Amino acid sequence: MRYFVELSYNGGRYCGWQRQREAASVQATLEAALSTLLREPVEVTGAGRTDTGVHAAYSVAHFDTAVPLTDPRQTAYKLNCLLPDDIAVFGVTPVAADAHARFSAVEREYCYFIETRKNPFTRRAAWQYRRPLDAERMDRAAALLTQYSDFTSFAKLNSNNKTNICRIVRAGWEESPEGVYRFTIRADRFLRNMVRALVGTLVDVGRGRYDEEEFRAIVESRDLSRASGSAPAEGLYLWDVAYPAEVFRRGERTQNLLFY
Incomplete structure (x- = not known):
């Protein structure tokens, strides 16, 4: 059984x-x-x-x-x-x-959290990045990801992927009143280290290193060396896994336990 x-x-x-x-x-x-x-x-x-x-x-x-x-x-x-x-x-x-x-599974969703203040209670639950970020710039750049399917620029080397093709259905940033940035991305599949590489590069957009068109060029280059360094692991969460209704329905008592 x-x-x-x-x-x-x-x-x-x-x-x-x-x-x-x-x-x-x-x-x-x-x-x-x-x-x-x-x-x-x-x-x-x-x-x-x-x-x-x-x-x-x-x-x-x-x-x-x-x-x-x-x-x-x-x-x-x-x-x-x-x-x-x-x-x-x-x-x-x-x-x-x-x-x-x-x-x-037909879709998975990841969330990444960045906190802009020093917080002893979340130091292993979020990336504490204490520099100002432009959430609107990062959100506009992230929205471009739904226009592409080849994410070789964010694929870890020697990970034995049969393909670097992913169908992203949602990607965006939001900022809470407390100064916590949340990146949400949903797709049919993800490459190893892909989300952390995307976050690292999008943070460079948010701090002014790249503009939206430069970010677009990084995606289109299919060159990992063009992407920024990966964001730390502690801010990343597998957030949801979706199945066809005839296979499995998510239980009612599965609320995320995070305090964010």
């Missing part, structure tokens, strides 16, 4: 989602808890492979069991008791045998 797990995690102490031989990962931690609870070896497959230090406000993974769960809601409760405090499970839901957390 196959189940989808809806979860969130703080990636600060993990090497990323993917299981590593000598470092703690979210995948391995979740597998260990499930294996202990269900008393059988369990492997999980995630909707995406977040990098070291990257968080997930909402993510999905799937696992299979030899025997159907008698009470998935109780399984979610017990799973939360076994997991460390930096991983939270929203729900466990039975799905079709061919439903796949990664390949069945």
Whole structure:
């Protein structure tokens, strides 16, 4: 029987989602808890492979069991008791045998947070960039991304991508009254390190290093050396994963736990 797990995690102490031989990962931690609870070896497959230090406000993974769960809601409760405090499970839901957390997803959304003041409570939850930024300039430049599909300029080298083509359906910046900048980007797929490379380059737009047309030229160049340095991992969150309605519907009790 196959189940989808809806979860969130703080990636600060993990090497990323993917299981590593000598470092703690979210995948391995979740597998260990499930294996202990269900008393059988369990492997999980995630909707995406977040990098070291990257968080997930909402993510999905799937696992299979030899025997159907008698009470998935109780399984979610017990799973939360076994997991460390930096991983939270929203729900466990039975799905079709061919439903796949990664390949069945049709869109994913990431958010990136930048705080412009020194804040001891968010230093590992946002990029504390204490220089003035022009949110309107960054927003106009980000809007250009929906006009393109090849993002080689923001693709990490030697990442073995079969293609650098992505369909971005939304990209934009907003600024809160408290001075927190939030970048939201939604697409059918993302390249490794793509969002952090985009944020780093867009911040250079916001501080006046590039104008909108220079940013456009960077996108069109398909040259990674033209992009700015990547933004730090701690500001990045996997924010949403969407599936066709016939595959899976997001649970009602999955509000993002962030205070932003």
